[in-house]
Amino acid sequence: MMTDNRAKSEFLAAMSHDLRTPLNAILGFADILTHQYFGPINDKYQEYADDIQSSGHHLLTLVNEILDLSTIEAGKQSLDKEKLSTMEFITECQRIVEDKARARGIDLLTKVPKDLPPLYADKRASKQILLNLLSNAVKFTPQGGKITVSAEASKKNTTLKIADTGKGIPANKLPKLTDPFTRVGGDPYLAEPGWGLGLTITKSLVDLHDGTLDIKSIVGKGTTVTVTLPNAA
Structure with a gap:
């Protein structure tokens, strides 16, 4: 069974690499059209170019997720651990998602x-x-909602909490959240675009750090994800 899983992971990794090359070419040409580097295009073609670029980036994200998961499952994911400023790390991640949150x-x-x-x-x-975790919170929180990032440290670990005021998830659905491809089954509580690999990868990366990940949720009130990561000595 372990040999079969490793073979599957290596196949997915190879497939993902092969898909990325033509995808990057498609995105490159779409970018040329979108920015009209070789001359103006009409509004309809501009709309088509924007759609190609948006769909291409979405597909590239899915391919990257498969590649990340297959690398982890094949035991080839290595960590380059170093001292990281916790405050800078949190601030940098928030800046990346704040425009999307503001737009919603x-x-x-x-x-x-x-x-x-x-x-x-x-x-x-x-x-x-x-x-x-922040992207998930933005995705599942309705307009007018709130996402709060908090942190506290003990002697050995730092605990991060991402709490949202989204629709919440029933207790019997929570154990599925870190299983791969959970969205394929059409579950209405997991029915968002994608293959449901984000939390699987997140849990695997936390485990590689000897950390913990815990998810608590109340339907109609929201979800809180708690992660612990090790402090520098």
């Missing part, structure tokens, strides 16, 4: 002490963890 009329709040100790974590992986 969602308040993005921070309750983070300035004297938090540094993390001992892989910079890329830790950013991916928090960005995945």
Whole structure:
């Protein structure tokens, strides 16, 4: 069984690599059309170019998720741990999602002490963890809602909490959330665009840091995701 899983992961990784090359070419040409580098185009063609670019970026995100998951499952994901400023790391991730939150009329709040100790974590992986959780919160929080990022530190770990005022998830659905491809089944509580790999990857990256991930949710009130990551010694 382990050999079969490794073969599957290696196949998915190879497939993802092969898909990225033509996708990047499509996105490159769409960008040329969108910005009209070789001359003006009419409004209808501009609309087509925008659609190509938007759909291409969405597909590239899915391909990258498959590649990330297959790399982790194949045991090839390595971490380059270093001291990271917790405050800078959180602020940087918030800046990336704040425009999308603002466009949806969602308040993005921070309750983070300035004297938090540094993390001992892989910079890329830790950013991916928090960005995945913030992006999910924005996706599932309705207009006029609120997302709060808070943090507190103990001697060994820092605990991050991302709390939203979204629609919430029934208790019997929570165990499925970190399983891969959870959205394929058409569950109305998981029915968002994508293949449901974001939380699977997030949980795997947290595990690689010897951290923890916990999800609590109340239907009609919202969801809180709690992550612990190690502090630098």
